Amino acid sequence: MTETKAVVIGAGIGGLALAIRLQTAGIATTIVEARDQPGGRAAFRRLEGYTFDTGPAAIADPAPLTALWALAGDDMAPAVTLLPVDPGYRCHWPDGAVLDLADDEALRAEIGRRAPGDAAGYRKLRDHAAALRREGLDQPFADAAALLRAAPWVVRHQAWRSVHSTVARFVGDEKLRQALSFGTLLAGGNPMTANAAALRPGSEGEAWCVAGGTNRLIAALAALFERRGGTIRLGDAAVRIETLGDRVTAVETASGWRTDCAMLGANCDMIHACRDLLAGSAAAARTAARLERKRQAPSVFALHFGIKGTWPGIPHRTILFGERYEEALSDTFGHGLLAADFPLFLDHPSVTDPSLAPPGCSTFRAFALVPHLGKFPEDWRRIAPLIEQRVLDVLERRLIPEVRERIVTGFSYSPADFVGDFNAYLGSAFGPEPLPAEGTWFAARNRDAAIGNLYFVGAGAHPRGGWAGALESAHSAADLMLGRG
Secondary structure, three states: OEEOOEEEEOOEHHHHHHHHHHHHOOOOEEEEOOOOOOEOOOOEEEEOOEEEEOOOOOEOOOHHHHHHHHHOOOOOOOOOOEEEEOOOEEEEOOOOOEEEEOOHHHHHHHHHHHOHHHHHHHHHHHHHHHHHHHOOOOOOOOOHHHHHHOHHHHHHOOOOOEHHHHHHHHOOOHHHHHHHHHHHHHHOOOOOOOEHHHOOOOHHHOEEEEOOOHHHHHHHHHHHHHHOOOEEEOOOOEEEEEEEOOEEEEEEEOOOOEEEOOEEEEOOOHHHHHHHHOOOOHHHHHHHHHHHHOOEOOEEEEEEEEEEOOOOOOOOEEEEOOOOOHHHHHHHHHHOOOOOOOOEEEEOHHHOOHHHOOOOEEEEEEEEEEOOOOOOOOOHHHHHHHHHHHHHHHHHHHOOOOHHHHEEEEEEEOHHHHHHHHOOHHHOOOOEOOOOOOOOOOOEOOEOOOOOOEEEOOOOEOOOOHHHHHHHHHHHHHHHHOOOO
């Protein structure tokens, strides 16, 4: 029987980052991954010369990544080439209006041209968000007592407000309000209800992408981990976590491989871990039941496609707002409806890195938030082709004429795929919805309350919020596992 001191379930960005931190600290670590490639939701496919990344199209802050190489006494630059994405995002409305989110100076100038009356308000909004961070209101509270101690600051800064209402306090132009609040959607939150404590207005404007695609970063992280002596078991899903009392003792995989472990990091769906992998634990069953009662964030429908022709006028990332905004969000988050005019995100990575498509061609991904399977329990094998056509209708009308005739290859990804590939509860792409009670202030902790050597990492655990949150969760969990937290 192989012995190891730590096991990490899942080779997503959070799992890889945690494993690197443990391995470089001298803890012999093994990653077990169900799929045949590392990356988790940041996987990739190559079809007919096109490279399609399923992970993020850009990175907001490379510092947490360079820190991982530094821990190993190495430099990220030879392994990963970062390319600036400019603008970081383009906001596009049905009436043809456009607003580019770039670095802060460029964004201030853009606001001055578009809504000069809001230039001062934008500066105040930035100052307000910085004040929230200074007072620690962007961090989770351990319990209700900690929140009560922070109550004077919460009241002073009106930190209970939603993202959109906070932005609306400072800027009056509705399009600008949408542009400065939509980033919450990328973490599975509704700007109308998600807590504004972690607001970073305009932060989507500063971004980098990885030459060759995000998959090259994943491959480099996996190689870094293995160079430091770590082991990755691909294509071998964890099927059982053994416990004795309040401790994890061993992990078993689908192949029959089994190992004792002193610590376990779970970079997988938290409900799946507690309900299925820890099926023999009464404490885990209670945790799973508590998590199932939480309001779950939506899922995502994505359409990847490679087309003939190049489109230098379409930037790396665009959000196409519909005629309605608040109403469309209410359809998705509240009513479980497929909104006819949902905000549509469009990634165009080949405009920055032409190597991702054959010469004279382009790689795109369009995606939108859609209700999870608990709110919209339909057969996505039937629904997906209809949504594909709706997405192409929008693109053809607003950005890419005759897009259907230009498509060479592609595929779509639906809530059902999140269930099949990642055991995602109800097919949610994000876990519990980041409401004030479930998001920043009371995000799921990195260490389980009942099983003392079980730790959670990824976008669903503290501190929530996409890749940046997953990397920070790995840092927090590693500190706890190494006795630094």
